[in-house]
Amino acid sequence: MTAPASKDSFGARDTLKVGDASYEVFRLNKVEGSQRLPYSLKILLENLLRTEDGANITAEHIRALGDWDPQADPSIEIQFTPARVIMQDFTGVPCVVDLATMREAVTELGGDPDKVNPLAPAELVIDHSVIIDVFGRADAFERNVEIEYERNRERYQFLRWGQNAFEEFKVVPPGTGIVHQVNIEYLARTVMARNGQAYPDTCVGTDSHTTMVNGLGVLGWGVGGIEAEAAMLGQPVSMLIPRVVGFKLTGEIPPGATATDVVLTITEMLRRHGVVGKFVEFYGDGVGAVPLANRATIGNMSPEFGSTAAIFPIDDETLRYLKLTGRSEEQLALVEAYAKEQGLWHDPGHEPEYSEYLELDLSTVVPSIAGPKRPQDRIELTDAKSSFRKSLHDYVEENYPVPHTKMDEASEESFPASDSPSLSFADEDAVPAxxxxxxxxxxxxxxxxxxxxxxxxxxxxxxxxxxxxxxxxxxxxxxxxxxxxxxxxxxxxxxxxxxxxxxxxxxxxxxxxxxxxxxxxxxxxxxxxxxxxxxxxxxxxxxxxxxxxxxxxxxxxxxxxxxxxxxxxxxxxxxxxxxxxxxxxxxxxxxxxxxxxxxxxxxxxxxxxxxxxxxxxxxxxxxxxxxxxxxxxxxxxxxxxxxxxxxxYADVFDGGERWKSLPTPEGKTFEWDPQSTYVRKPPYFEGMAARPAPVEDISGARVLALLGDSVTTDHISPAGAIKADSPAGRYLTEHGVERKDFNSYGSRRGNHEVMIRGTFANIRLRNLLLDDVQGGYTRDFTQDGAPQAFIYDAAQNYAAAGIPLVVLGGKEYGSGSSRDWAAKGTRLLGVRAVIAESFERIHRSNLIGMGVVPLQFPEGESAKSLGLDGTETYDIAGLTELNEGRTPHTVRVTATRSDGSTAEFDAVVRIDTPGEADYYRNGGILQYVLRKMTS
CATH class of the missing domain: 3.30.499.10 (Aconitase, domain 3)
Structure with missing residues (x-):
């Protein structure tokens, strides 16, 4: 499908000839101030020029980038439309499940299921499911892949169906490579050529280490699954124009030190400096001497030092790597011509303006390790023994607590149950003690x-x-x-x-x-x-x-x-x-x-x-x-x-006999297996009408969870091993799954029944409705005496009684990683609104994408200051203004206590863009896109 034409308010549309080919391009020099911008912001500027629609992306947004003040705190929200989407299998499966479900919904609404395809190229690499059951022997690879296929057969059949059913969707089968390495070695374009246009390759990925591709000059980062789905369906990603940290590299790595030592040094420096939410950009004379592989290693660690991206501009080294990895001569010519034409080619003599500056002389790097529990805790190798001894005392004191599970950030990776079968060893001679x-x-x-x-x-x-x-x-x-x-x-x-x-x-x-x-x-x-x-x-x-x-x-x-x-x-x-x-x-x-x-x-x-x-x-x-x-x-x-x-890479999507011999359903719509415990049809579109129902105010709601500050998506989202006595464990047992085959939440992300039961179920969650209780519990006010219950069980009782739910939170609600199931699970539990002191930006956006309204307590107020303890019933009035095409700045919240007294306050409505208002009016982003397709 061709992208909608830009309004081109700046007259930037032009033609670029490369060899025999001609491309439509949008010239950056038509925007005043563009020349002084950092490389990464130039890429954002081109993105806005090309996608300007006058509503979500306006001339004012473009001008704001041209006028970028390096010293200003980020406050201007823009809509970024990535060129493509990259996924790994844990986080990619739910995206494909949702696309498959949309196909059925389109059919039910009288539309053409063929219309449901990614509008941006989407590629999924299966790399998260292989477990090292067998090691130290010659057949370890074969055995591990075999066990992987046995464990994940249903998921792989589903993905293989998707590979055949959807246009613009490709799957790299198991046993091929790791998503980010496959990305830099094959999938990344550096400059896209599509629909007659040439433009910078940009991407979002469902894994935090998507930033590895920054080493190739490709602007990209990890997002949650909801944002990835939106991007696949042509919807922009909401973001603030960031601060950009200029990182100057000089000197050369000394003998004995490695690229890993450089990365650990940079990670420590940037963590100490503070780069969360910022772009990091490398510049200076030393950049040209940094091999592409080292650039990719540095970019990969961006989530560990906390930046959104960590990018190197395009130069001769970029071209050398693209050539080595087998990109075509036409592609190499396009990358060079486009980058030089647009001022995106690295000029060591030109220093862009940056918000902050750092410098590292590579000759000062020494062999290092990092640990014992965080990547930023660098230790010089010469100090490793003494550092270990010092740290050991933290672990072997009496009553040493069991370490808590700190799950992955944007990527949503997790470890499987510890009782994985099929452990094997090498047959070795007797080894001396x-x-x-x-x-x-x-x-x-x-x-x-x-x-x-x-x-x-x-x-x-x-x-x-x-x-x-x-x-x-x-x-x-x-x-x-x-x-x-x-x-x-x-x-x-x-x-x-x-x-x-x-x-x-x-x-x-x-x-x-x-x-x-x-x-x-x-x-x-x-x-x-x-x-x-x-x-x-x-x-x-x-x-x-x-x-x-x-x-x-x-x-x-x-x-x-x-x-x-x-x-x-x-x-x-x-x-x-x-x-x-x-x-x-x-x-x-x-x-x-x-x-x-x-x-x-x-x-x-x-x-x-x-x-x-x-x-x-x-x-x-x-x-x-x-x-x-x-x-x-x-x-x-x-x-x-x-x-x-x-x-x-000649047959990277082929997968060999094992992949091709999987029995795979045919057809435009997927044949859901009612017995499957891995892949099930989610209920997002059940009973959905062609037109959205009017937005209603919320009345008589109960509090599902009363939470404190810094509740992360790790607390909300299902991750890790599935416990036998949990709601998810009970569900699997009832469906005939043995404990040893539970696998992990990550592997079962395509089954909403498992994932809902694991939402708000983290063992470290503290729901303040209960005293000194940790884990996925709440009070169930549908029962006499409001006893303690699993959050999932209570939510089911509330749903049966027709009672809507709210969640009360503190500061930075949903911080940490961006997780699709943190928002999906919240909505499917019946939560209609989250009222918090402040929100992490992506989770706030994801809640709206699932039809949950994020509301903010008045400045300086909190649940505690307002005397709220979560036992009240809640009425929220004023949301109906959305039906008139307006987004209310505030809504009136009335909390009624059991004695009849009330607490009233005006909550700020955190629906921040016209696009978000459209999503909410439609009950979510998927519903919005679906209606757009069928209208």
């Missing part, structure tokens, strides 16, 4: 002897490294650290070193190209000798899919309350995330992951302690096996070719 730690003074020690049938006897202690995993697109997209790790493995094997027998080793590259260059360099045998067999092409350990530890090790850890460690090359090391048995988690470069597998403990100083002895009995230190930068670069130059990328 080792001690996991030296028990030296200065730290708590609790040696435990373990006997493992296939691994011999050894001693585990606090600090034992039980997982050492090379995983996650952050680093596996970067040949310098991946080949650095493989060369270190070769050197270690040649010196006679081995990984310790208690370490669960795994190699999960982000694309098949890594396997190709390992094979060409002849380095796979050395990695495998240390236990680093291929386990899958997926996110694995970084999202908690590390799989269970060997039974003997898990039992020793649990029975003795040992504080053990994971070391991973990923980007997320939050408490409780990596593995239920592991309390301390450290991020490290791939070479250091292998070094810690050799050491076997965090209680280790690589400077002074040898990793082992060679055949002659000489001590071998890390410095003896660390490859030189020259050797790494020579290996890159001779091992990586353009042919690898063109070969591996």
């Amino acid at each position: 080792h001690s996991a730690a030296n028990g030296a003074s200065g730290r708590p020690s609790k040696p435990v002897k373990v006997s493992a049938a296939d691994r011999g006897e050894f001693v585990l202690d606090h600090g034992a490294v039980v997982i050492a995993s090379i995983t996650s697109c952050t680093n596996t997209s970067n040949p310098s650290v991946m080949l650095g790790a493989a060369l270190l493995a070769r050197n270690a094997v040649e010196k006679g070193l081995t990984a310790k027998p208690w370490v669960k080793t795994s190699m999960a590259p982000g694309s098949q190209v890594v396997t190709d260059y390992y094979e060409k360099a002849g380095l796979w045998p050395y990695l495998e000798k240390l236990g680093y067999h291929l386990v899958g092409y997926g996110c694995t350990t970084c999202i908690g899919n590390s799989g269970p530890l060997p039974e003997e090790i898990s039992a020793a850890v649990q029975d003795n309350d040992l504080t053990v460690v994971s070391v991973l090359s990923g980007n997320r090391n939050f408490e409780g995330r990596i593995n239920p048995d592991v309390k301390m988690n450290y991020l490290a470069s791939p070479p250091l992951v292998i070094a810690y597998a050799l050491a076997g403990t965090m209680d280790f100083d690589f400077e002074t302690q040898p990793l082992g002895q060679d055949a002659d009995g000489n001590d071998v230190f890390l410095r003896d096996i660390w490859p030189t930068p020259q050797e790494i670069q020579e290996t890159i130059d001779r091992s990586i070719t353009q042919d690898m990328f063109t070969k591996d």
Whole structure:
């Protein structure tokens, strides 16, 4: 479908010739002030010029960008229309479920189901579902993929149907690669050519690390599923014109330091500076010397330092990478011509205006790790042992509390149930006993002897490294650290070193190209000798899919309350995330992951302690096996070719026999399986009329939850393992699912019945309707005495009685990550309004997108100051103004107590744009789009 024509108030429409092709473009130099803008804001400016419609996107918005004041706090809201959408399978499945449901609704309204297609290209990469059940043996990859297909068969059949049924929707099958690495190596365009227009490639993704593509000069970031669906259907994403932090890079990385060390240094600097809600943009003479792989590694970590995006402009290095990865000559010519024509080509001599400035001399970077529970807590490698010992005291005190589960931010990743089946090992010769730690003074020690049938006897202690995993697109997209790790493995094997027998080793590259260059360099045998067999092409350990530890090790850890460690090359090391048995988690470069597998403990100083002895009995230190930068670069130059990328991506959507042999429904509409516990038709469009019913005021509402400050979407959204005694666990049991097959909330996101039952069910939620109770509980006022009940059960009783619900919140309601199910679950529980002191912007927008009205207490007031305790009934008057095409600034809220007394206040209506008002009047964004299609 062709995009609607721009109003072109600035006369920016023009033609660009590239070779034999001509493209319509919108020239930035037609807007006064554009030349001084940072690269990222120029991309936003072009977006507004091209999509100006006079209503949601106006000449005033365009002028506001041209007049951007770097020092101003963000206050001007604009509507950004991304060029494409990228999804991973956990968060992508609900988007496709909703599209499939829309097709049926269109048919019921007398429309053409073929009209329901993504209007922007949408690509989904299945990378979140592989779990490392099998490791350390040659068939690990095959077995893990096999188990993955068994577990997720229903979801994959559904996605395969979607791949065939929808135009502009493509699926990269399991076992291919990680979404963000596939994005930079194949999917990203850098400049789009579509419908006769050329314009900057921009994207939103249903995973926070979408920012990896910023390394290619593509502006993109992670959003919730509702925003992603809206973008797929041609609706803009609401955002504030941000502050932009200019980050100057100078110097070169010294020998011994890696791209990972650079990223951990930048993460620490930006966290300390404070960049939440801002764009970060890299500039200066040093930028040209930063390899594209390193740029992508830096961009990937944007969510860890908190910025919306972390972008590098287009330059010769961008073109070199696009060529290496097999992009066509026509595409390369277009990228270069367009970027130079529009002032988007990096000019080291030109310094744009920025809101704030930072600088890093890369020559000052030193080897580092980060942990034990946050990516921004950088530790110089020389201090790692002393830092570990200091941190250990926090974990082994008496009555040490179990770490809470800190789930992922925008990406909504979670770890599966800990009792995943099918654990396997390498068949190894008997291994001599080792001690996991030296028990030296200065730290708590609790040696435990373990006997493992296939691994011999050894001693585990606090600090034992039980997982050492090379995983996650952050680093596996970067040949310098991946080949650095493989060369270190070769050197270690040649010196006679081995990984310790208690370490669960795994190699999960982000694309098949890594396997190709390992094979060409002849380095796979050395990695495998240390236990680093291929386990899958997926996110694995970084999202908690590390799989269970060997039974003997898990039992020793649990029975003795040992504080053990994971070391991973990923980007997320939050408490409780990596593995239920592991309390301390450290991020490290791939070479250091292998070094810690050799050491076997965090209680280790690589400077002074040898990793082992060679055949002659000489001590071998890390410095003896660390490859030189020259050797790494020579290996890159001779091992990586353009042919690898063109070969591996030639049939990227094909999936091979396993994918193609899935029995897949045919037809334009999906045949829902009434027995499915993974994919079910949601009720959003049940009884929907061709025209929206008038907006009604809310009367007689009850409070489902009374919540305090900083309630995040982690508290609201279902995530993690499903407990047997929870409403979701009961539902699955009633549907014949055994406990071992519960899987996770993440894997069941396509079943609204499971997800509603997990909404507001986080074990850390504090509903102030109850005293000192944590978890998904409330008081049920439909029952005598208003007893404590599961939130889901109470909501069902309220729905049966026809009683609408409200939620009362404090400051920053819905902060943290943007999550679709935080809003979807809220609406499906029967909540009509959320009244809070302030809202996180995306969650506020998502609530409206689901037909829930966000209301704000009067300035300076709160539930507490107004004397509200949640036992009242609520009437909200004034919403009906929306029926006249106006959005009321405030509505009157009357809270009536059981004794008949009332508290009254004017709540601010946080419907902030004309588009949001349209969504709310229609009962939600999907209903709005659907009616637009059929009108």
